[in-house]
Amino acid sequence: MKKVLLGATALTLCAGFSPAAYAEFTLNILHINDFHSRFAPISQYDANCSAEDDAAGECFGGIARLKTAIDDKRAEYKSENVVLVDAGDQFQGSLFYTQYRSEIIAEFANDLGIEVMAVGNHEFDDGPEELAKLLDAVKFPIISGNTNVENEPLLAGRVPGTLVLEIGGEKIGFVSALAEDTDETSSPGDNVEFEDTITSLTTQAEALTSAGVNKIIALTHIGYSQDLRVAANVPNVDVVVGGHSHSLLSNTDENAVGPYPTMVNGPDGNEVPVVTAGAYAKYLGDLTVTWDDDGNVISAEGAPIIMDASVTPDEGYVARLAELQEPINSLMEEVIGTSTEAIEGSREVCRVVECSMGNLVADAILDAASSSGATIAIQNGGGLRSSIDAGEITMGEVLTVLPFSNTLATVDISGADVIDALENGVSDIENGAGRFPQVAGLKYSYTLANPVGDRISDVLVKGEGDEWVPIDEEATYTIVTNNYMRGGGDGYGTFAEGDNPYDFGPPLEQVLADYIAGLGGEYTPYTDGRITVIE
Numbered sequence: 001m002k003k004v005l006l007g008a009t010a011l012t013l014c015a016g017f018s019p020a021a022y023a024e025f026t027l028n029i030l031h032i033n034d035f036h037s038r039f040a041p042i043s044q045y046d047a048n049c050s051a052e053d054d055a056a057g058e059c060f061g062g063i064a065r066l067k068t069a070i071d072d073k074r075a076e077y078k079s080e081n082v083v084l085v086d087a088g089d090q091f092q093g094s095l096f097y098t099q100y101r102s103e104i105i106a107e108f109a110n111d112l113g114i115e116v117m118a119v120g121n122h123e124f125d126d127g128p129e130e131l132a133k134l135l136d137a138v139k140f141p142i143i144s145g146n147t148n149v150e151n152e153p154l155l156a157g158r159v160p161g162t163l164v165l166e167i168g169g170e171k172i173g174f175v176s177a178l179a180e181d182t183d184e185t186s187s188p189g190d191n192v193e194f195e196d197t198i199t200s201l202t203t204q205a206e207a208l209t210s211a212g213v214n215k216i217i218a219l220t221h222i223g224y225s226q227d228l229r230v231a232a233n234v235p236n237v238d239v240v241v242g243g244h245s246h247s248l249l250s251n252t253d254e255n256a257v258g259p260y261p262t263m264v265n266g267p268d269g270n271e272v273p274v275v276t277a278g279a280y281a282k283y284l285g286d287l288t289v290t291w292d293d294d295g296n297v298i299s300a301e302g303a304p305i306i307m308d309a310s311v312t313p314d315e316g317y318v319a320r321l322a323e324l325q326e327p328i329n330s331l332m333e334e335v336i337g338t339s340t341e342a343i344e345g346s347r348e349v350c351r352v353v354e355c356s357m358g359n360l361v362a363d364a365i366l367d368a369a370s371s372s373g374a375t376i377a378i379q380n381g382g383g384l385r386s387s388i389d390a391g392e393i394t395m396g397e398v399l400t401v402l403p404f405s406n407t408l409a410t411v412d413i414s415g416a417d418v419i420d421a422l423e424n425g426v427s428d429i430e431n432g433a434g435r436f437p438q439v440a441g442l443k444y445s446y447t448l449a450n451p452v453g454d455r456i457s458d459v460l461v462k463g464e465g466d467e468w469v470p471i472d473e474e475a476t477y478t479i480v481t482n483n484y485m486r487g488g489g490d491g492y493g494t495f496a497e498g499d500n501p502y503d504f505g506p507p508l509e510q511v512l513a514d515y516i517a518g519l520g521g522e523y524t525p526y527t528d529g530r531i532t533v534i535e
Contacts, residue, residue: 088120358438382434408505
């Protein structure tokens with residue numbers, strides 16, 4: 001398989017290509033996105049999966065299952081044309097990444113045989129430095145046409161705009177784009193700029209078309225809704241394979257956000273298939289596309305393959321992960337700070353009233369998201385699974401408190417919706433429901449004797465001079481929470497319906513560890529009356 005890398009506007013570099021041979025051509029596209037270093041299996045809730053639950057067949061994903069599935073599909077297709085692509089966000093999301101950073105990603109990605117990857121926003125989480133290390137280590141191109149890295153010395157000239165692969169005697173072009181707000185959601189630094197998605201992709205596709213490439217795939221990390229926009233507005237793009245929004249497309253799963261593939265009327269008068277495969281390698285995308293003699297897509301069909309217990313993990317990968325787990329076991333024992341007193345995190349307390357663990361976690365996530373404009377934090381009490389004793393705090397204890405691998409999430413909602421969210425949070429206290437809202441940047445009272453929906457009162461937020469003032473029901477507030485709640489979990493539908501949602505911040509356990517470290521390593525638990533129970 002030959003590879004040719006091109007800049008986003010490299011029309012002259014393409015000029016030497018001869019037109020593709022005209023014949024009906026079929027390509028099998030295997031794809032993943034938003035893997036987020038979930039090398040080990042996950043539960044049905046996308047949380048860490050215990051060995052016992054995995055053995056019982058209750059878990060999904062994991063790099064070992066993914067290896068088996070990819071090898072099986074390649075064997076099934078035999079001599080047919082196959083390409084394996086990654087729509088970005090390999091970085092961040094587990095202790096494997098915390099321990100090994102890009103090293104472990106390159107090892108497995110190379111062995112899987114990924115042939116092209118889009119840059120995801122989380123590839124910048126540790127600055128240009130770690131992305132540069134990944135580029136050093138992988139054996140395949142990582143592309144992003146609207147990511148201008150030419151002023152960043154570590155990346156300049158190393159992130160091509162487009163790629164041409166020769167597969168089965170045909171030239172297959174790839175164009176790419178990354179979410180334009182990556183400078184807000186990650187840490188690319190001042191030297192990296194993100195250009196307009198539609199304009200950039202249009203330029204990239206025109207360059208390939210002028211060079212005689214008439215089969216073009218957009219490999220993007222911009223989110224499903226933006227992928228639909230690309231399909232509808234960018235000429236010459238035949239297929240869109242996306243990531244970023246963690247969207248599952250399926251024709252059978254009731255939780256899917258759309259069909260697989262989603263067909264969009266394109267600007268050339270053709271139908272453009274759009275696919276994306278959820279997240280965390282819980283699914284392997286499998287799309288078969290056929291072009292006619294003129295380079296028009298005449299069929300596109302497939303389905304995401306679920307990585308459940310029916311997929312036998314690759315034994316070699318299982319053994320390798322066990323080796324890599326050993327230092328992580330030591331990481332679990334790593335002391336990240338100390339507490340002067342026990343931090344109360346029991347369900348009996350944190351699902352009913354203000355608790356010191358709730359304050360700690362809410363304070364930590366608000367601190368982490370304040371630079372993004374968040375002024376209010378709401379954390380479900382059910383997401384807090386343990387107390388921490390006085391004395392040393394280990395990473396293992398942090399993971400016991402926050403075991404779900406939830407990520408930092410933000411959303412914009414009105415003050416009235418904040419009140420609605422709080423009403424939901426106190427609506428099932430009688431049954432010890434986990435939706436009870438622990439908060440920061442906010443004060444509220446509730447009356448348990450009142451009927452559900454009429455329990456919240458005296459909601460206050462910080463005004464000028466840090467004075468507490470009544471919440472403005474007409475104003476818009478940026479809320480920080482976790483991705484489970486932001487998606488509507490625990491009844492927080494107001495979050496799911498809010499504006500500018502973003503679910504893919506760092507894991508909460510890492511946020512909490514960093515927060516404690518940022519305090520100098522010593523923490524004194526407290527409650528301060530931010531939640532008042534009216535008898």
